Amino acid sequence: MQVNNISKSFVNRKKKKIEAVKNVSFECRSGEIYGLLGPNGAGKTTTLRIIATLLKPDSGAVIVNGLDNQKEPDKVRAMIGFLTSDMKVSGNLTGREFLRFFGQLNHLSEEKIEERTRMLVEMLDMADFIDRSPNKLSSGMKQKLSIAISLIHDPDVIIFDEPTNGLDIFASKVVTDFLKEMKRQQKTIIISTHIMSVAEKLCDQLGLIFNGQLVENDTIENILKKHEAAEIENVFFAYANSMGVIQNA
Amino acid sequence: MLKDALIIMGKELKNIFRDKRTIFSTIILPVVLFPVMFGIIGLITKANEEAKAKAEYTVYIESTLSQPDELTKVIDEIHKVGNFGIVNDGINEKAIESNSTAVGLKIGKNGDIFVATVIYNSVKEKSTYAAQKIREALMNLNSELVSAELLSRGINPEELNFVQVNDMVVGVSAENGNVEEAKAKGQFTQILAVLVPYFLLIYIFAGSMGLGIDTTAGEKERGSLSILLVNQVSRTSIALGKMLYLMLMSVLTSVLNLVGLVIGLYLEMSFLGEANMPFSIEIGAAGYVLLFITVILLALLSSGIITLIGSLARSVKEATGYITPIYMIVLLFGISTMQSEGSKAFYYYAAPFINIIFGMKDIFMGTFSVANFLTMFIVNSALVVLFVYLTAKIFNSEKVLEVTTE
Numbered sequence A: 001m002q003v004n005n006i007s008k009s010f011v012n013r014k015k016k017k018i019e020a021v022k023n024v025s026f027e028c029r030s031g032e033i034y035g036l037l038g039p040n041g042a043g044k045t046t047t048l049r050i051i052a053t054l055l056k057p058d059s060g061a062v063i064v065n066g067l068d069n070q071k072e073p074d075k076v077r078a079m080i081g082f083l084t085s086d087m088k089v090s091g092n093l094t095g096r097e098f099l100r101f102f103g104q105l106n107h108l109s110e111e112k113i114e115e116r117t118r119m120l121v122e123m124l125d126m127a128d129f130i131d132r133s134p135n136k137l138s139s140g141m142k143q144k145l146s147i148a149i150s151l152i153h154d155p156d157v158i159i160f161d162e163p164t165n166g167l168d169i170f171a172s173k174v175v176t177d178f179l180k181e182m183k184r185q186q187k188t189i190i191i192s193t194h195i196m197s198v199a200e201k202l203c204d205q206l207g208l209i210f211n212g213q214l215v216e217n218d219t220i221e222n223i224l225k226k227h228e229a230a231e232i233e234n235v236f237f238a239y240a241n242s243m244g245v246i247q248n249a
Numbered sequence B: 001m002l003k004d005a006l007i008i009m010g011k012e013l014k015n016i017f018r019d020k021r022t023i024f025s026t027i028i029l030p031v032v033l034f035p036v037m038f039g040i041i042g043l044i045t046k047a048n049e050e051a052k053a054k055a056e057y058t059v060y061i062e063s064t065l066s067q068p069d070e071l072t073k074v075i076d077e078i079h080k081v082g083n084f085g086i087v088n089d090g091i092n093e094k095a096i097e098s099n100s101t102a103v104g105l106k107i108g109k110n111g112d113i114f115v116a117t118v119i120y121n122s123v124k125e126k127s128t129y130a131a132q133k134i135r136e137a138l139m140n141l142n143s144e145l146v147s148a149e150l151l152s153r154g155i156n157p158e159e160l161n162f163v164q165v166n167d168m169v170v171g172v173s174a175e176n177g178n179v180e181e182a183k184a185k186g187q188f189t190q191i192l193a194v195l196v197p198y199f200l201l202i203y204i205f206a207g208s209m210g211l212g213i214d215t216t217a218g219e220k221e222r223g224s225l226s227i228l229l230v231n232q233v234s235r236t237s238i239a240l241g242k243m244l245y246l247m248l249m250s251v252l253t254s255v256l257n258l259v260g261l262v263i264g265l266y267l268e269m270s271f272l273g274e275a276n277m278p279f280s281i282e283i284g285a286a287g288y289v290l291l292f293i294t295v296i297l298l299a300l301l302s303s304g305i306i307t308l309i310g311s312l313a314r315s316v317k318e319a320t321g322y323i324t325p326i327y328m329i330v331l332l333f334g335i336s337t338m339q340s341e342g343s344k345a346f347y348y349y350a351a352p353f354i355n356i357i358f359g360m361k362d363i364f365m366g367t368f369s370v371a372n373f374l375t376m377f378i379v380n381s382a383l384v385v386l387f388v389y390l391t392a393k394i395f396n397s398e399k400v401l402e403v404t405t406e
């Protein structure tokens, strides 16, 4: 999966132009986890939405498995499992029924839906609450259900925006272990986060994003070496200071 | 595409019928509420009428009649029409004012003519009723005196008719002969031709309004619409699926409401002793098919416009703000066309919503014309397609992600 030079700006309510993403390029191969690390408002969600075809970039292109996501958005969506924190399941169906519904929309056979459901329920530890409806679930349970829904069709590319947001340490571990398992299954995984420890433990490649600009795009090791730093946090604060974004959000 | 739309529709239906409140408000309430409401109104009215008829009244009489048998005749007539106690020592205005079952009668004679004044308290129902009865008694007396006078001049009053009128009924209600039955059916069909289009219009629009806003702008607010949008399902299917769901729900609620309403009206009328009105509409099998098509068109049109606006709006509040004025306009259409007859000029059938009302009236009144119906059908179908297309376009644009929650 390649992100080539994408830019995106919004016009806010005061008619001011906000450049949310500026010339961002990176690449993520199958069996790799790419992490976008940046403070609030840096442009992480916008970048991921562009990859998932929900937003069109002003310039640049995203290629997924050789397909341009603007030219063939439907095919690209079929290959992607996408989740952001503002996406929330709601309604009176049970978790299992939701999985079945999205399985049907992805044209999976009933057997396949059952098989995927069984697998996801087990891997994400959802057996206790899968037959309850979302309004009877805690936010952590809902997040797990959302993850399962986004992956019901077994996509090659997984794009998760802050997947551990709002989760306690146990639920977080379930999710990160799950992502590691997905990596083992040769998926292409892109996550965004502002939690350093998650980035450090999980990601093969890291993109540091500030004010819409990708200031670093390399392995953690290389980034640390380049800055002669012991931890990513130090690099992060150095950039934040030099770019004057500490109190931005 | 249609398959995905049906999957989405099915999911929405399943979701809504899990909700006990929905079942109550869409099914139980209309089917039970209207009959109960009208039934109670009928019962209360009936009980009230009976109470008035059974009550004992007092009539204060102030008579200047010189012949004693003249007053006796008046009093006899009063006794025939109701339960009246006679107090023949002048008008007691205080008593009439304070006592609801009291009336007064001043009666005298001007030459050969009886001159009477009825005194009653018009604020009190029973007093008004009693005054009405006294008037009735006096008119009976008048008829008797007229008959007696005619007979004394050698004329039989029964032979005094020089014109005789018979009715013959034509049109849909007359098909199987019997004139009295046809008249009654015609009357019922007229009532329905006025009521049904109006109620369907309101129920279908109102029925899809709440649900429609919830399934579009509401889902946006809750963040569950974007889950649907990141899937490979086409946006046209999403738009169509939501519209079909709304259409089904609004047709269901409106039909149930209508059934409840008709049963209710029938109950009320039968409590009031008017049950000989036939409980059927004579529009023929073709009429029912055309009516069904029209109702579906109306439901699709309403769901289409509501889905479109709900998808465009950034919050439930905004959507409600946009849709309410449209609802008002539709209401106004309904009210302003309620009394008018079918078969209007061509352009009435080119205007959405209005053409549906006239289309339905035509079916009830037997003024149906193929050209007009086709115009209505084509105009509304084209609009429905346009609404689906525009909604799909909105789902495809970045705007659909914009949510304001204040």
Ligand SMILES: Nc1ncnc2c1ncn2[C@@H]1O[C@H](COP(=O)(O)OP(=O)(O)OP(=O)(O)O)[C@@H](O)[C@H]1O
Binding pocket: A010, A011, A012, A018, A019, A020, A038, A039, A040, A041, A042, A043, A044, A045, A046, A047, A194, B402
């Ligand atoms: N639809 C929109 N209209 C206007 N401005 C927007 C829109 N979406 C995002 N922005 C702006 O673009 C910038 C980047 O936002 P984005 O959501 O991508 O940041 P983020 O890195 O995900 O932040 P967070 O960690 O808070 O989620 C912000 O300044 C935001 O206000």
Ligand SMILES: [Mg+2]
Binding pocket: A044, A045, A046, A161
């Ligand atoms: Mg974000």
